[in-house]
Amino acid sequence: MMTERTNGGRRRRDELAAFLRSRRERIAPEDVGLPPAPRRRTPGLRREEVAQLAGVGVTWYTWLEQGRPINVSTQVLDAVSRTLRLDTVEREHLYRLSEVAAPPEPDxxxxxxxxxxxxxxxxxxxxxxxxxxxxxxxxxxxxxxxxxxxxxxxxxxxxxxxxxxxxxxxxxxxxxxxxxxxxxxxxxxxxxxxxxxxxxxxxxxxxxxxxxxxxxxxxxxxxxxxxxxxxxxxxxxxxxxxxxxxxxxxxxxxxxxxxxxxxxxxxxxxxxxxxxxxxxxxxxxxxxxx
Missing domain, CATH: 3.30.450.180 (Beta-Lactamase)
Incomplete structure (x- = not known):
């Protein structure tokens, strides 16, 4: 049973990391008011840029994307959601992967x-x-x-x-x-x-x-x-x-x-x-x- 819970937690963290990475990679710097950077190894925003735009620490966001056991508030997840331009379903998905109570239902x-x-x-x-x-x-x-x-x-x-x-x-x-x-x-x-x-x-x-x-x-x-x-x-x-x-x-x-x-x-x-x-x-x- 412990192994199943451990494996389940690892899969959740892996899915959270993949999800956040995919969402920031689809946003170009110029889409959010940042100057375009011609020399980038990967497309989209960097972790530090997401952290800056969301108003959170770079280390904290890095740990979130890695699925580490950190305290996560609804306010911070909402800020990350807005920065990554998540829609309603994606926002709820982020909450569940972060093991935070689901946000209120939309209208x-x-x-x-x-x-x-x-x-x-x-x-x-x-x-x-x-x-x-x-x-x-x-x-x-x-x-x-x-x-x-x-x-x-x-x-x-x-x-x-x-x-x-x-x-x-x-x-x-x-x-x-x-x-x-x-x-x-x-x-x-x-x-x-x-x-x-x-x-x-x-x-x-x-x-x-x-x-x-x-x-x-x-x-x-x-x-x-x-x-x-x-x-x-x-x-x-x-x-x-x-x-x-x-x-x-x-x-x-x-x-x-x-x-x-x-x-x-x-x-x-x-x-x-x-x-x-x-x-x-x-x-x-x-x-x-x-």
Missing amino acids: VVSALSEDVRAIMDRLGPLPAVVSNARSDALAWNDAYATLAPWVTGAPEGERNSMWQFFTLPPCCNPCSNLDEQVAENVAMFRYRYVRNRDDPEFQRLVERLVEASPRFAELWRNQDVAVPQPCQKDFLYPKAGLIATRTTGFDVSARPGTRLVVYTFVDDGSRANFERLLADPTLARPDHTH
Whole structure:
């Protein structure tokens, strides 16, 4: 086991060195305001030039590129990222190779490609939502907004299906099979959590859920984990009827950890009830307020 960890650390350091070297070699001195140097053994910037432009010590940057065990802050990595003109994916890659907590996610909503938005819209009556690993709803089509207005209409910061599942009062929670699905949903949620343990927002969400929901806290303590897979989610709106669906997730390659979740109807009755709801979204409104 120790040998595996040692080998893994060596491979990470080698990859970090190769990555940083390749990024600085693609930048010409004149690209960053430095005078061109005709006699260079290798293309691109030298280590000392990267250090100077990033505002860090030459020795420190050399050790970073060599993968030595040094203290690395997010501020310094951001400075190196800007100097090397890293894009969002490259910046995140640098963080992971440096074994520093991943940087905050960029504005995924604005970064979603027009293709993804077009796909959601063309799905027509099938509800679809783009979610991140935390189950935040980032973008959705009209059908999803009709099926889950308690998610899309929630205040910013609470448009999260897990949060809504566990904090909505029972009288206002339309998830009729929640008791059957809740243990599996939490197990799949833990699967994504473990793979994003460096995300402070994910950690805060879990802490909030544990505090807000005794049921979630109980299931979280069980330590169950399951690979995300299609599952059945049933929604009961008394004025529209039961809408039984199956969810299927598709990874969005433009942003790792982001997925397009599509809801299909289990039977014709569910499809008809949803069409009724789609024609009159007010049927999803509860008959009381809190």
